[in-house]
Amino acid sequence: MKKTLILLSALTLMVSCMSKEEKMKEAEADGNEAIAVKSKLIEGAGKALQEQGKAAAKSASKGVGDVIKGINSGMSESISQSDVIPEASFKANFEECKAEKIYASNDDKVKKVTIYLIAKNDFKGDLILKAFNADKKEIGRSRLKADIKKDDAQYVDFTFDERTHLLQTEYFTIK
Known part of the structure:
Protein backbone atom coordinates (compact mmCIF):
# COMPACT_ATOMS: atom_id res chain seq x y z
CA MET A 1 0.00 0.00 0.00
CA SER A 76 39.20 88.34 -13.29
CA GLU A 77 37.88 90.71 -10.65
CA SER A 78 39.69 89.04 -7.77
CA ILE A 79 43.04 89.09 -9.57
CA SER A 80 43.00 92.34 -11.51
CA GLN A 81 40.64 94.74 -9.73
CA SER A 82 40.98 96.43 -6.37
CA ASP A 83 39.14 99.04 -4.40
CA VAL A 84 40.48 102.56 -4.31
CA ILE A 85 39.96 104.53 -1.12
CA PRO A 86 40.01 108.21 -2.06
CA GLU A 87 41.36 110.83 0.30
CA ALA A 88 39.43 114.08 0.80
CA SER A 89 41.48 116.06 -1.76
CA PHE A 90 40.73 113.45 -4.43
CA LYS A 91 37.01 113.28 -3.57
CA ALA A 92 36.74 117.04 -4.03
CA ASN A 93 37.93 116.79 -7.64
CA PHE A 94 37.00 113.30 -8.90
CA GLU A 95 34.27 110.66 -8.83
CA GLU A 96 34.82 107.35 -6.99
CA CYS A 97 36.93 104.90 -9.00
CA LYS A 98 38.28 101.35 -9.23
CA ALA A 99 41.79 100.23 -10.00
CA GLU A 100 42.77 97.64 -12.56
CA LYS A 101 46.15 96.01 -12.01
CA ILE A 102 48.08 95.20 -15.18
CA TYR A 103 50.87 92.64 -15.20
CA ALA A 104 53.25 92.66 -18.14
CA SER A 105 55.53 89.84 -19.17
CA ASN A 106 58.69 89.20 -17.17
CA ASP A 107 60.74 90.69 -20.00
CA ASP A 108 58.91 94.03 -19.82
CA LYS A 109 58.93 94.11 -16.01
CA VAL A 110 56.17 96.70 -16.16
CA LYS A 111 53.63 96.81 -13.37
CA LYS A 112 50.96 99.41 -13.61
CA VAL A 113 47.56 100.27 -12.26
CA THR A 114 45.02 101.91 -14.52
CA ILE A 115 42.36 104.18 -13.11
CA TYR A 116 39.53 105.85 -14.97
CA LEU A 117 39.20 109.43 -13.74
CA ILE A 118 36.00 111.44 -14.03
CA ALA A 119 36.65 115.07 -13.12
CA LYS A 120 34.16 117.06 -11.03
CA ASN A 121 36.39 120.15 -11.33
CA ASP A 122 39.38 121.32 -13.36
CA PHE A 123 42.47 119.61 -11.99
CA LYS A 124 46.14 120.10 -12.70
CA GLY A 125 48.65 118.54 -10.36
CA ASP A 126 50.07 115.37 -8.91
CA LEU A 127 48.10 112.25 -8.02
CA ILE A 128 49.61 109.67 -5.67
CA LEU A 129 48.41 106.08 -5.62
CA LYS A 130 49.54 103.87 -2.72
CA ALA A 131 49.21 100.06 -2.64
CA PHE A 132 48.43 98.26 0.63
CA ASN A 133 48.48 94.57 1.55
CA ALA A 134 46.02 92.66 3.78
CA ASP A 135 47.95 93.78 6.88
CA LYS A 136 47.28 97.42 5.89
CA LYS A 137 50.98 97.92 5.20
CA GLU A 138 52.05 100.06 2.26
CA ILE A 139 53.82 97.92 -0.34
CA GLY A 140 54.26 100.45 -3.15
CA ARG A 141 53.41 103.90 -4.46
CA SER A 142 53.31 105.77 -7.72
CA ARG A 143 52.98 109.43 -8.62
CA LEU A 144 51.84 111.03 -11.86
CA LYS A 145 50.95 114.46 -13.18
CA ALA A 146 47.37 114.90 -14.33
CA ASP A 147 45.72 117.70 -16.29
CA ILE A 148 41.97 117.22 -16.75
CA LYS A 149 39.05 119.61 -17.25
CA LYS A 150 35.73 119.56 -15.41
CA ASP A 151 33.31 116.89 -16.74
CA ASP A 152 36.11 115.22 -18.74
CA ALA A 153 37.24 111.66 -18.18
CA GLN A 154 40.40 109.77 -18.97
CA TYR A 155 42.40 106.68 -18.12
CA VAL A 156 45.62 107.24 -16.22
CA ASP A 157 48.37 104.69 -15.66
CA PHE A 158 50.31 104.61 -12.43
CA THR A 159 53.61 102.76 -13.00
CA PHE A 160 55.04 100.80 -10.08
CA ASP A 161 58.54 99.50 -9.41
CA GLU A 162 58.96 95.97 -10.75
CA ARG A 163 59.51 94.70 -7.18
CA THR A 164 56.04 95.83 -6.05
CA HIS A 165 53.89 92.77 -5.41
CA LEU A 166 50.62 93.90 -6.97
CA LEU A 167 49.12 90.44 -6.52
CA GLN A 168 49.33 91.02 -2.78
CA THR A 169 47.54 94.36 -3.02
CA GLU A 170 44.34 94.39 -1.01
CA TYR A 171 43.40 98.03 -1.74
CA PHE A 172 44.79 101.38 -2.91
CA THR A 173 44.53 104.91 -1.58
CA ILE A 174 44.63 107.92 -3.87
CA LYS A 175 45.21 111.61 -3.22
Missing part, protein backbone atom coordinates in the same frame (compact mmCIF):
# COMPACT_ATOMS: atom_id res chain seq x y z
CA LYS A 2 2.81 2.30 0.85
CA LYS A 3 4.45 1.67 -2.47
CA THR A 4 1.25 2.39 -4.32
CA LEU A 5 0.79 5.62 -2.49
CA ILE A 6 4.33 6.75 -3.27
CA LEU A 7 3.91 5.82 -6.92
CA LEU A 8 0.64 7.70 -7.14
CA SER A 9 2.19 10.73 -5.54
CA ALA A 10 5.15 10.65 -7.92
CA LEU A 11 2.81 10.22 -10.90
CA THR A 12 0.68 13.17 -9.76
CA LEU A 13 3.76 15.32 -9.36
CA MET A 14 5.03 14.42 -12.81
CA VAL A 15 1.70 15.18 -14.43
CA SER A 16 1.17 18.40 -12.51
CA CYS A 17 4.70 19.76 -13.09
CA MET A 18 5.48 21.59 -16.27
CA SER A 19 8.19 20.38 -18.49
CA LYS A 20 11.38 22.35 -18.88
CA GLU A 21 10.22 23.53 -22.30
CA GLU A 22 6.89 24.70 -20.89
CA LYS A 23 8.68 26.62 -18.13
CA MET A 24 10.97 28.24 -20.73
CA LYS A 25 8.00 29.28 -22.87
CA GLU A 26 6.20 30.74 -19.87
CA ALA A 27 9.34 32.62 -18.79
CA GLU A 28 9.74 33.93 -22.33
CA ALA A 29 6.13 35.11 -22.38
CA ASP A 30 6.57 36.83 -19.00
CA GLY A 31 9.79 38.45 -20.22
CA ASN A 32 8.12 39.67 -23.42
CA GLU A 33 5.31 41.18 -21.37
CA ALA A 34 7.75 42.92 -19.01
CA ILE A 35 9.74 44.27 -21.96
CA ALA A 36 6.56 45.49 -23.64
CA VAL A 37 5.60 47.43 -20.49
CA LYS A 38 9.08 48.92 -20.16
CA SER A 39 9.14 49.77 -23.87
CA LYS A 40 5.90 51.72 -23.46
CA LEU A 41 7.40 53.57 -20.48
CA ILE A 42 10.52 54.40 -22.46
CA GLU A 43 8.44 55.45 -25.46
CA GLY A 44 6.42 57.79 -23.21
CA ALA A 45 9.58 59.21 -21.70
CA GLY A 46 11.00 59.73 -25.20
CA LYS A 47 7.91 61.66 -26.28
CA ALA A 48 8.03 63.78 -23.13
CA LEU A 49 11.73 64.50 -23.73
CA GLN A 50 11.00 65.50 -27.32
CA GLU A 51 8.36 67.94 -26.11
CA GLN A 52 9.94 69.20 -22.88
CA GLY A 53 13.57 68.13 -23.21
CA LYS A 54 14.60 70.94 -25.53
CA ALA A 55 13.40 73.58 -23.07
CA ALA A 56 14.98 71.71 -20.14
CA ALA A 57 18.30 71.32 -21.95
CA LYS A 58 18.27 75.00 -22.93
CA SER A 59 17.58 76.02 -19.34
CA ALA A 60 20.27 73.71 -17.96
CA SER A 61 22.78 74.92 -20.56
CA LYS A 62 22.04 78.54 -19.71
CA GLY A 63 22.54 77.78 -16.02
CA VAL A 64 25.87 76.09 -16.66
CA GLY A 65 26.90 78.99 -18.92
CA ASP A 66 26.00 81.52 -16.22
CA VAL A 67 28.03 79.60 -13.65
CA ILE A 68 31.07 79.56 -15.97
CA LYS A 69 30.67 83.27 -16.74
CA GLY A 70 30.42 83.99 -13.02
CA ILE A 71 33.56 82.00 -12.28
CA ASN A 72 35.49 83.74 -15.06
CA SER A 73 34.22 87.15 -13.99
CA GLY A 74 34.99 86.48 -10.33
CA MET A 75 38.49 85.27 -11.14
